[in-house]
Amino acid sequence: MSLRLGYGTNGLTDLRLGDALGLLADLGYEGVGLTLDHMHLDPLAPELPARTRKLARRLNALGLDVTVETGARYVLDPTRKHGPSLLDPDPDARARRTELLVTAVRVAADLGAHAVHCFSGILPDGTDDDTAWKRLGEALAPVLDAAADAGVPLAIEPEPGHLLATLADFHRLREQLGDPEPLGLTLDIGHCQCLEPLTPAECVRAAAPWLRHVQIEDMRRGVHEHLPFGDGEIDFPPVLEVLAATGYRGLTVVELPRHSHAGPEQARRSIEFLRPLIAGAASPLKGA
Numbered sequence: 001m002s003l004r005l006g007y008g009t010n011g012l013t014d015l016r017l018g019d020a021l022g023l024l025a026d027l028g029y030e031g032v033g034l035t036l037d038h039m040h041l042d043p044l045a046p047e048l049p050a051r052t053r054k055l056a057r058r059l060n061a062l063g064l065d066v067t068v069e070t071g072a073r074y075v076l077d078p079t080r081k082h083g084p085s086l087l088d089p090d091p092d093a094r095a096r097r098t099e100l101l102v103t104a105v106r107v108a109a110d111l112g113a114h115a116v117h118c119f120s121g122i123l124p125d126g127t128d129d130d131t132a133w134k135r136l137g138e139a140l141a142p143v144l145d146a147a148a149d150a151g152v153p154l155a156i157e158p159e160p161g162h163l164l165a166t167l168a169d170f171h172r173l174r175e176q177l178g179d180p181e182p183l184g185l186t187l188d189i190g191h192c193q194c195l196e197p198l199t200p201a202e203c204v205r206a207a208a209p210w211l212r213h214v215q216i217e218d219m220r221r222g223v224h225e226h227l228p229f230g231d232g233e234i235d236f237p238p239v240l241e242v243l244a245a246t247g248y249r250g251l252t253v254v255e256l257p258r259h260s261h262a263g264p265e266q267a268r269r270s271i272e273f274l275r276p277l278i279a280g281a282a283s284p285l286k287g288a
Helices: 017-027 048-062 091-111 129-150 167-176 189-195 200-210 236-245 260-281
Strands: 004-008 031-035 065-069 116-118 154-156 183-188 211-216 218-220 223-227 251-254
Touching: 004 065, 004 260, 017 031, 017 048, 017 260, 031 251, 048 091, 065 091, 065 251, 091 116, 091 129, 129 154, 129 167, 129 183, 154 211, 167 183, 167 200, 183 189, 183 200, 189 200, 189 211, 189 218, 189 223, 200 211, 200 236, 236 260, 251 260
Parallel strands: 004 031, 004 251, 031 065, 065 116, 116 154, 154 183, 183 211, 211 251
Antiparallel strands: 218 223
16 A cells, blocks of 8 residues: 655645645645644634534535644734644643643544644743653643544644654653553654654655554755755655555645645646655565
8 A cells, every 4th residue: 555645735825725635635635634724724713513513515525635734823812833732831721722722522423533733832931841741741631532532543742842742752741641551653754854863765664553644845954944845854765665664554645834824736737746656665676
């Protein structure tokens, strides 16, 4: 089974959701990384279950799989990017983020999504590491319970600049929580290039047992900037070969959130870049 490509709606925010999904299906994508946000599927607006059912029918008609992503910048607070987070000093604010993630799990279950993505948030000023890790575990507990009940894995993403920034940080959380079955990993290939000590291909191999979601774009070492393919430093054939060899069955979602102004063109260029490499990665002589 070859790798299945998706494209993130956070890179298509200038399009209506129906138009974005039609574009991706026409281009040959197998799925979509759906960011819950006001311009597409608003998780805070009325009649969410009905709107989700309508979207599920549309995805099914187009033959698109889906993963639910929760990285909307201002969905909870119009003045604070990604706020409040799971680390917020205010327990009521943390609870709002937890509630959003529980809602995302329910949406994912109704859509038949293969995972729900999330991240930790940055360390708040005046908060020590031990306190932050404790808050993170406590805030995620209801989400993991919901994920277990729904049968949808929660895939947390190591994000540069966040408390949970690296693969080592993921394992710290996993061990802190007692290795709960619903907790998995979102691996962003660009982030591996940006700050991990391993190469991106080595990161994929190391992450394979916990891999539930993959995001992909180009990037440069030490610079957290999502770049179109060919504009960064990543050697993609080894990455895709290792990913195919692991047997990963989720979506590999192109993540270009700062390129919505050129979203349709970037979606076309991305699949044209990746398709030949994926075909090579799927060769029986590869990934041995």
